[in-house]
Amino acid sequence: MMLSKKEISILIEIIFAISFAFIFMPYFYENNDNSLVLMDGLIRIVIEILVFTAIYFSVAYSLLEFVYKKRETKDERDDLINSKSYKVGYLLYEFSLFIFIGYVCSKMNFSFILKNLNNEALYENFTLTDAGVVFMILGLLVFISIVKSLYQFYLYRSI
Amino acid sequence: MILKNNLKEVRQKKGFTQEELGKSVDVSRQTIISIEGYRYKPTLELAMKISKKLNLKIEKLFYFEH
Numbered sequence: 749m750m751l752s753k754k755e756i757s758i759l760i761e762i763i764f765a766i767s768f769a770f771i772f773m774p775y776f777y778e779n780n781d782n783s784l785v786l787m788d789g790l791i792r793i794v795i796e797i798l799v800f801t802a803i804y805f806s807v808a809y810s811l812l813e814f815v816y817k818k819r820e821t822k823d824e825r826d827d828l829i830n831s832k833s834y835k836v837g838y839l840l841y842e843f844s845l846f847i848f849i850g851y852v853c854s855k856m857n858f859s860f861i862l863k864n865l866n867n868e869a870l871y872e873n874f875t876l877t878d879a880g881v882v883f884m885i886l887g888l889l890v891f892i893s894i895v896k897s898l899y900q901f902y903l904y905r906s907i
Numbered sequence: 908m909i910l911k912n913n914l915k916e917v918r919q920k921k922g923f924t925q926e927e928l929g930k931s932v933d934v935s936r937q938t939i940i941s942i943e944g945y946r947y948k949p950t951l952e953l954a955m956k957i958s959k960k961l962n963l964k965i966e967k968l969f970y971f972e973h
Binding site for chain 1: 929930933934935937938941946947949950953
């Protein structure tokens with residue numbers, strides 16, 4: 749299967765999103781009951797994310813330019829594919845906004861009810877934390893990014 | 908009605924490669940491949956550019972099949 753330069757650059761984005769999910773998301777998942785201020789090594793992980801992103805994209809795109817020396821023209825077919833895939837990304841973004849609001853509201857409601865029932869053990873589980881919100885946002889962004897890029901890749905192979 | 912074209916036959920008859928034709932109308936080789944395979948319908952502007960380049964009327968190059 750011969751892939752074009754554009755298709756490989758989409759694969760680079762997909763691999764980045766999956767790597768991000770496997771390398772950095774566990775840290776946010778483990779700490780999602782904490783407050784951001786109390787999270788151990790938050791600054792270190794933010795620096796790691798920035799360094800990883802910079803190195804990954806520099807190396808990946810340099811290699812791509814080295815292997816595919818020929819410049820590829822961006823034309824109306826690319827615009828069509830981009831507009832279709834970004835539309836899917838935007839719809840998912842809107843849908844995830846509802847999920848996010850639902851998540852926040854349900855946590856707040858349950859914690860309020862459980863506090864009134866004096867159920868301390870369950871109350872702890874339903875307390876909304878800022879780290880939990882960050883985890884939710886990052887998770888949704890990674891998911892949207894992967895789906896959008898996969899759809900873009902599919903369109904490049906099928907149109 | 909399906910929009911079809913004679914692009915492949917005409918291009919080959921005129922001695923152009925997909926790469927050369929694409930370059931002359933500012934699109935990639937993949938776009939020419941997609942048009943020839945009826946997977947991509949070009950805009951009017953691109954269809955006119957291609958027909959001009961191949962020195963053929965647009966309705967001779969692109970046609971509807973019932």
